[in-house]
Amino acid sequence: MTAARQPSIPDARQRLVEAAVASFAARGFHGTTTRDIAAGAGMSPAALYVHHRSKEELLHLISREGHLRTLALVQAAVAEHDDPVAQLTRLVEDFVRHHALTHTTARVINYEMAALSAEHLAEIQELRRRIDAVVRDVIERGVAAGVLATPDPAMTATALLSLGIDVARWYRDGAGWTPDQVAEHYRDLALRMAGA
Amino acid sequence: MTAARQPSIPDARQRLVEAAVASFAARGFHGTTTRDIAAGAGMSPAALYVHHRSKEELLHLISREGHLRTLALVQAAVAEHDDPVAQLTRLVEDFVRHHALTHTTARVINYEMAALSAEHLAEIQELRRRIDAVVRDVIERGVAAGVLATPDPAMTATALLSLGIDVARWYRDGAGWTPDQVAEHYRDLALRMAGA
DNA sequence: GCTCTGACTAAGCGCTTGCTTACTCTGACG
DNA sequence: CGTCAGAGTAAGCAAGCGCTTAGTCAGAGC
Numbered sequence: 047m048t049a050a051r052q053p054s055i056p057d058a059r060q061r062l063v064e065a066a067v068a069s070f071a072a073r074g075f076h077g078t079t080t081r082d083i084a085a086g087a088g089m090s091p092a093a094l095y096v097h098h099r100s101k102e103e104l105l106h107l108i109s110r111e112g113h114l115r116t117l118a119l120v121q122a123a124v125a126e127h128d129d130p131v132a133q134l135t136r137l138v139e140d141f142v143r144h145h146a147l148t149h150t151t152a153r154v155i156n157y158e159m160a161a162l163s164a165e166h167l168a169e170i171q172e173l174r175r176r177i178d179a180v181v182r183d184v185i186e187r188g189v190a191a192g193v194l195a196t197p198d199p200a201m202t203a204t205a206l207l208s209l210g211i212d213v214a215r216w217y218r219d220g221a222g223w224t225p226d227q228v229a230e231h232y233r234d235l236a237l238r239m240a241g242a
Numbered sequence: 243m244t245a246a247r248q249p250s251i252p253d254a255r256q257r258l259v260e261a262a263v264a265s266f267a268a269r270g271f272h273g274t275t276t277r278d279i280a281a282g283a284g285m286s287p288a289a290l291y292v293h294h295r296s297k298e299e300l301l302h303l304i305s306r307e308g309h310l311r312t313l314a315l316v317q318a319a320v321a322e323h324d325d326p327v328a329q330l331t332r333l334v335e336d337f338v339r340h341h342a343l344t345h346t347t348a349r350v351i352n353y354e355m356a357a358l359s360a361e362h363l364a365e366i367q368e369l370r371r372r373i374d375a376v377v378r379d380v381i382e383r384g385v386a387a388g389v390l391a392t393p394d395p396a397m398t399a400t401a402l403l404s405l406g407i408d409v410a411r412w413y414r415d416g417a418g419w420t421p422d423q424v425a426e427h428y429r430d431l432a433l434r435m436a437g438a
Numbered sequence: 439g440c441t442c443t444g445a446c447t448a449a450g451c452g453c454t455t456g457c458t459t460a461c462t463c464t465g466a467c468g
Numbered sequence: 469c470g471t472c473a474g475a476g477t478a479a480g481c482a483a484g485c486g487c488t489t490a491g492t493c494a495g496a497g498c
Contacts, residue, residue: 058445073356076272080486090447095487097445157353157411160269201419201427204412209401212408215353216400223397231397238434254475276456286477291457293475 059097061087066104071150075105075161105158106166112148112155113173119144120180130188131242137184138206138236139229145213146225152214181207185240195241206236255293257283262300267346271301271357301354302362308344308351309369315340316376326384327438333380334402334432335425341409342421348410377403381436391437402432 065086069078080101084091098104123137145152159170182203188194196202213228261282265274276297280287294300319333341348355366378399384390392398409424 074270074272076270077357079484081484091486092448092488093446096447101486161273197430198427201424202431205405205428205431208408208412209405212404212411215408216404228397231394232401234393235398235401235435238437239431241434275454277454287456288458288478289476292477297456 058087058089058093062089062094062097063104063108066101067108067151067154070105070108070154070158075101075154075158102161102163102166105154105161106163106170108151109155109159109162109166109170110173112151113170113177116141116144117173117177117180120177124180124184129193130184130191131193131237133184134188134194134236134240134242135233137181138210139233141207141210142213142232143225143229145210146217146228149214149217149219152211156211156214178203178207188240188242193242196239202240205239209236254283254285254289258285258290258293259300259304262297263304263347263350266301266304266350266354271297271350271354298357298359298362301350301357302359302366304347305351305355305358305362305366306369308347309366309373312337312340313369313373313376316373320376320380325389326380326387327389327433329380330384330390330432330436330438331429333377334406335429337403337406338409338428339421339425341406342413342424345410345413345415348407352407352410374399374403384436384438389438392435398436401435405431 062083066078066083069082069086072078073082078101080094081091083101083104084094087093094101094104098107119140120137123140124133126136127133159167162170182200185194185196185199185203185206189196189199209232213232217223217225217228258279262274262279265278265282268274269278274297276290277287279297279300280290283289290297290300294303315336316333319336320329322332323329355363358366378396381390381392381395381399381402385392385395405428409428413419413421413424
C-alpha cells in the first residue's frame with residue numbers, strides 16, 4: 047500500500063515542483079499561472095491540485111527545501127575545519143558555487159519570498175536567521191582569534207551573504223564564467239573583505 | 243496653455259508614479275493591480291489611464307529614470323577625480339548610499355525588469371551595460387596603473403556592482419545601520435576587494 | 439470478473455484583471 | 469455668458485485567474 051505508490055506519485059509531484067521552479071524563476075510567482083505550471087509538467091490544469099494544495103504551497107515547498115539545503119551547506123562547511131579562515135574559505139566557495147549552479151531555484155527562494163503567506167514567511171525567515179548566524183559566527187570567531195580583521199563583523203557577514211545570494215540574480219549558464227571560476231574568485235574576494 | 247497645466251498635471255502624474263513604486267516594491271509588478279496604484283494616489287481606477295498609457299509603461303518610466311540617475315551617479319563619481327583609487331572610493335560610497343536611501347525604487351528597477359516589454363527591456367539593458375562599463379573601466383585603469391590588484395577586473399567589477407545593488411534587497415529603514423554607515427563600510431570592503 | 443483506489447481530466451464557477459467608454463465637472467478664454 | 473479643453477470618474481467589458489466538481493480510466497486485490 048505505502049510501497050505501491052512510490053513509482054508513480056513522487057514522479058508527477060516532483061515534475062510539478064520543477065515546472066513551478068522554472069516558471070517562478072522566469073516570470074515570478076504572480077506572473078505564473080497554475081496553467082503554466084501544469085503545462086510545464088505535461089498535465090492538465092487540475093492535476094496540480096491532485097499533488098499540491100495550492101500555488102502558494104508549491105512556493106513554500108520550494109522555498110523550504112532550498113533554505114534547508116543552504117543551511118546544511120553552510121553548517122557542513124563550518125564542521126569540516128577548526129580554523130575560522132579555513133571555515134570561511136570553504137563556506138564562501140561552496141555557497142557561491144551552489145548559487146551559480148542552482149541559480150534558477152536560488153532566484154525563486156531569494157526573490158519571491160514576499161509571495162509567501164504570513165506563517166510560511168515566518169518559517170523561512172527563521173531559517174535565514176540561522177544561515178546568517180553561522181556566517182556571522184565564523185567571522186566573529188576569526189576576529190576574536192586575530193586571524194581576521196574587520197571593523198563590523200555583522201555587516202561584513204551581511205555583505206558576504208549578499209554577494210553570494212546576488213550571484214543567483216546575474217549568473218547565466220554558459221555566459222563567461224563557470225560556477226567554479228566564480229566560486230574561486232569570490233572566495234579570494236571574501237578573504238580580502240574579512241581581512242584574512 | 244502649456245503653462246496653465248503645470249500645477250495640476252505633473253502632480254497627479256507624479257503621485258501615480260510614486261504609488262506605483264510603492265506597490266511594485268511591496269508586491270511586485272504582477273502582484274500589483276492598477277486599482278492598487280490608483281488607490282495609492284487617491285484616485286479612481288480609471289485615472290491611471292488619464293496620465294499613463296498602461297501599467298507596463300509606468301514600470302518603464304520608473305525603470306528608465308532610475309537607471310539614468312544611477313548612470314549619472316557613477317559618471318559623476320569618475321569625473322570628480324583622476325586617480326582610479328579615488329574614483330572607485332567615491333563611486334562605491336555614492337552607489338551604495340544611493341541604493342540604501344532609495345531602496346524602494348532600487349528594488350523595483352533591479353528586480354522587476356522581467357516584466358518589461360521586449361523593447362523597453364532592451365533599452366534598460368543598454369543603460370545597465372553603460373553603468374557596468376564605467377565600473378569595469380575604473381578597475382582596469384587602476385590595475386594597469388599598478389594602484390589596484392585583482393586577477394579578473396571584469397569579475398571584480400561585477401561583484402562590486404552586485405554588492406551595491408543587493409543592498410536594495412536587504413536594507414531596511416531604521417533597522418541597524420544608516421545609509422552612510424553602510425556606504426562607508428562597503429567603500430572599505432570594495433578597496434580591499436580591488437586590492438588598493 | 440468485480441470492486442475499489444487513486445492518478446488524472448473536461449468543464450466550468452465565481453472573481454479579479456487591465457483597460458475602455460461615456461460621462462461630469464471645473465476653470466480659462468473670447 | 470457660452471464654449472471648450474482637459475482632469476477625473478462610474479460603470480462595465482472581455483479575458484484570464486485560482487481552484488472545484490464530477491467524472492473517466494488503469495491497475496491492484498480478492
